[in-house]
Amino acid sequence: MADATTRVNLDTEDLKLIDRYWRAANYLSVGQIYLLDNPLLSDALKPEHIKPRLLGHWGTTPGLNFIYAHLNRVIKSRDLNMIFICGPGHGGPGMVANTWLEGTYSEIYPDISFDGEGMKKLFRQFSFPGGIPSHAAPETPGSIHEGGELGYSLVHAYGAAFDNPDLIVSCVIGDGEAETGPLAASWHGNKFLNPQRDGAVLPILHLNGYKIANPTLLGRSSDSDLQQLFSGYGYLPIFVVGSDPMDMHQQMAAAIDHALDIIKDIQRQARTGQAPTGMAAAVPHWPLIILRSPKGWTGPKEVDGKKTEGFWRAHQVPVANCRNDDGHREILQSWLQSYHPQDLFDNKGRLKPELMALAPHGERRMGANPHANGGKLRIALKTPDIGDYALEFAQPGAIQAGATEVLAAYLRDVMHINDIDSNFRLFGPDETASNRLSKVFEATQRMTMQRIESYDESLSADGRVLEVLSEHLCQGWLEGYLLTGRHGLFTCYEAFIHIIDSMFNQHAKWLKVSRKLPWRAPVSSLNYLLSSHVWRQDHNGYSHQDPGFMDVVANKKAEIVRIYLPPDANTLLWVTDHCLQTYDRINVIIAGKQPEPQWLSMEEAKKHCQVGLGIWPWAGTETGETEPDVVMACAGDVPTLETLAAVSILRQYLPQLVIRVINVVDLFALQSAEQHPHGHSDAFFDQLFTRDKPVIFAYHGYPTLIHRLTYKRTNHQQIHVHGFNEEGTTTTPFDMTVLNQLDRFHLAIAAIRHVPGLEDKAAEALQFCHKKLEQHYDYVREYGEDLPEIQNWQWKIN
CATH class of the missing domain: 3.40.50.970 (Thiamin diphosphate (ThDP)-binding fold, Pyr/PP domains)
Known part of the structure; x- marks a missing residue:
């Protein structure tokens, strides 16, 4: 040099x-x-x-x-x-x-x-x-x-x-x-x-x-x-x-x-x-001016x-x-x-x-440099047809798949088709593989300018995946990349996205002000994919169990923030594809990486996600015009699984109970249109959740957020939320739900207790649920894994 x-x-x-x-x-x-x-x-x-x-x-x-x-x-x-x-x-x-x-x-x-x-x-x-x-x-x-x-x-x-x-x-x-x-x-x-x-x-x-x-x-x-x-x-x-x-x-x-x-x-x-490049890549010694x-x-x-x-x-x-x-x-x-x-x-x-x-x-x-007003340079991201990655199955719950692993193939091809434009990067703190996104390495590799050993894997000076064990750097790099006109996605463990709470706050404030400045051109949205989430951090324990980032996000202006909780792979595909094409927003997507039952076809997923929430008629027991006795609502992949398992218990023991199942994929769809652009009218909300029937709501995060989003709704007093109650440890996946009373047995018990007059008729169902909770407690502490019937559970219409 x-x-x-x-x-x-x-x-x-x-x-x-x-x-x-x-x-x-x-x-x-x-x-x-x-x-x-x-x-x-x-x-x-x-x-x-x-x-x-x-x-x-x-x-x-x-x-x-x-x-x-x-x-x-x-x-x-x-x-x-x-x-x-x-x-x-x-x-x-x-x-x-x-x-x-x-x-x-x-x-x-x-x-x-x-x-x-x-x-x-x-x-x-x-x-x-x-x-x-x-x-x-x-x-x-x-x-x-x-x-x-x-x-x-x-x-x-x-x-x-x-x-x-x-x-x-x-x-x-x-x-x-x-x-x-x-x-x-x-x-x-x-x-x-x-x-x-x-x-x-x-x-x-x-x-x-x-x-x-x-x-x-x-x-x-x-x-x-x-x-x-x-x-x-x-x-x-x-x-x-x-x-x-x-x-x-x-x-x-x-x-x-x-x-x-x-x-x-x-x-x-x-x-x-x-x-030198490639295997022999070396870090140049760039200049630094120190002014005293x-x-x-x-x-x-x-x-x-x-x-x-x-x-x-x-x-x-x-x-x-x-x-x-x-x-x-x-x-x-x-x-x-x-x-x-x-x-x-x-x-x-x-x-x-x-x-x-x-x-x-x-x-x-x-x-006046256009890079300092990056929306002027922004070109639309090319995205493939999500239908090419859709999972197909005969009926809801018939197969299991890891949602993020399915998404990885889509992200791989986003990398491919935008390679010429060089305007899309993936950022994450050493967790791309951990979050089951390794298929992206078929299109690109992890970037480094440091020495690469012969036994290293997926490392290259030309890589477009930026991994460093610092959430601050991932967030800041992505912000700088977006603000100068490009596109990207930040993947992270859910608990540790909190590390950049303050950076998120500042970017949200920036976008809020920028949207009102006519000379500031729109920039691509800041997109988060949070996986390895609270309900499947059973192996890492309490330190890794925290869904509270959603509460931080919900504090910001409605025109800026979105929170999505796709329950399966096809909904995750739709949500991610949608988010990558938006601008001047912050999109938070929370999806598990572990194999879970798949519920919606791609066509069903598209319709469901466009509305943000809806009734799953195949899961409930409604047959006519009468209102249900109870609404079983859910938001998040594990809450959805536990809700449907609770419904299967209720259907078996209380076949006359009229049950409505509602899934929420867009969290702000719970609000009114006056409160959030994705919100719905009171009439629509009442039509779904009823005006006076009990709602047992299984939610991915802290329960207070659901109450906050729905407090103006007619039936708010009847919404009973089960979510993360700050109970965690190193344990089994199902035991995590039991500790926080988000499991199928507690949800079924809650439905029985909140439907007027039902408890007296449901002694057998209550006995079953309590007995199973006792069996679970003993089994996990003796064998270190969940009951076989929990591990092997599959949705079946009775």
Whole structure:
């Protein structure tokens, strides 16, 4: 690998120009935090010019502005296709300032014009009611990353670079963010980036030394320690250190050019066949820029006699009482004037022409790059006909099959037919095979750039399955991949998807805001397939038994989230095919991997899934117009199995009992149309669940969610939910249901007890159920497996 090739040395004129551009961005950033009026300092600052509530963050912003200005230079000089990911959570003023300076902001928001009046509106809207957030949010041009929660910038950057061979993703990582777990793991993204087909990530670790009120760990680390740390991760660190602006400009220009030369050389070797590939694949040592600059750089050095610049007091609002304190207002006045606004803007507030010329043009501007508005680049995913994978059987329950294993053949062919477009990937934490999806390896393999041994299986530098034992990385890579216009699926054990609860929250918020921005084009939905679920984690035990992700998802806006509980393979095929073709949503699919009875033909599955729930007439005992005595409802594959087994008991012992069986595949179909787009009217719900008959509801997750979704329904008081009650251990599959009273015997007992007058007539049935529970208890503890009649149970119409 070549070391460095050309090193830039800015001449005096270029040095002055880039410094002025940086000063313009800093001026606009300070103005956003403080000013309501007088944007060009035409008069001395007065109290009424200052915002009554100062909400913003200065500390990281000047460093971001410095980086942005230098990236603009190389984009122009090298004609680069580059986007900017802002990791520091409170860098919003810088992102807004720079996209306004390059012209993108005013194009998207014409009311924020590119002049003094627009500058005033730009200042006023920032962190102001009816305005924009203080973070780099969906409203910010060029952003694919919400800065409100730290830790996700670098993993998003790698996700954006996958399958984008001409893209360079510049990613600024704050030293506070660098202390988070997700970010710490994200450095390993270089082991999954293939320079032959992927783009490049240019990490810029910005060390300003402090977070909110403490030194940062990496900020206090020596350059020698950082060199060793990041060399160990597989990077080539390039240091830019100091505080003198002119010296720092020269250092930064040289560092960026050096980094880009290294990237170019890595890609050239890989794409011309000079770099090792396949069995001998090696991880290139990609460049990393480490920028050390003072926190609150160019701001007030002291306020009220206390150190500010280069200290944590510069983090948020360094001068806090400018409305009411004349001395503070004078500091702000001097601070703003130190940028010499008359040297930057003309008397109408327009950026001077020689500075305007520094910004790239058109879609080369980082705020206008279509990869930062990925829906513009999105092409529809090609999907095969699900009928080609359908299971056929003579009658419900006649065969058993693992639903995810059936789905794997479909996903394999999704990989095949989208291979040319290179726009679909599968992400998961080392569980593709465990979740019975191994058929995808017939189309592709697991991706790695590390050494591959001769005895390794399904590993390749060209693989499109990304496996790493970090749910954070899988989630973040997929988010970055989707937000830049592609498609994907995240498969995970159900219990451990909780690890990314907060990342899910942030993405849901992003989508909620983005859907209301007409300039943001729709992106592909974030799709989860959760298998190895709570009811079949009997071998791993209590630590692996948690269905609560659905409760987290249900908290989000109805237009964003969907939850599906397909009861068998054909419904799983329909649901997955549907979800992969949607956009601007988060779809959660929960399906078991173990062999289970198959209930619906493909045609039945299609009709059932389109409605979201429905009566299974073949399972109940209704024969005419009269209402049932009891409704046996179920949602989830194991609850469906146990419900039908309970129904078979009731049919045998109480043949006169009129039973209706309802299966729910789309959880939000339980709500009204006013509450959720997939909801149904009260009349339809009453028609299915009746207005006053007992409903015994077997549910995959925590029972309270069903009550929450149905609490406004007429018959809510008669809905009795059996689900996971936080009882678990290492035991048999059926014993898991018994521990939580989701088993067939408890469901049958519940039906008998809740149908008025039935208990007195059902002594034999009750005796049978109680006896079987006793037998089960003794048998599993003696033999370590379920009763043979449980293991071999099959649905049969009496």
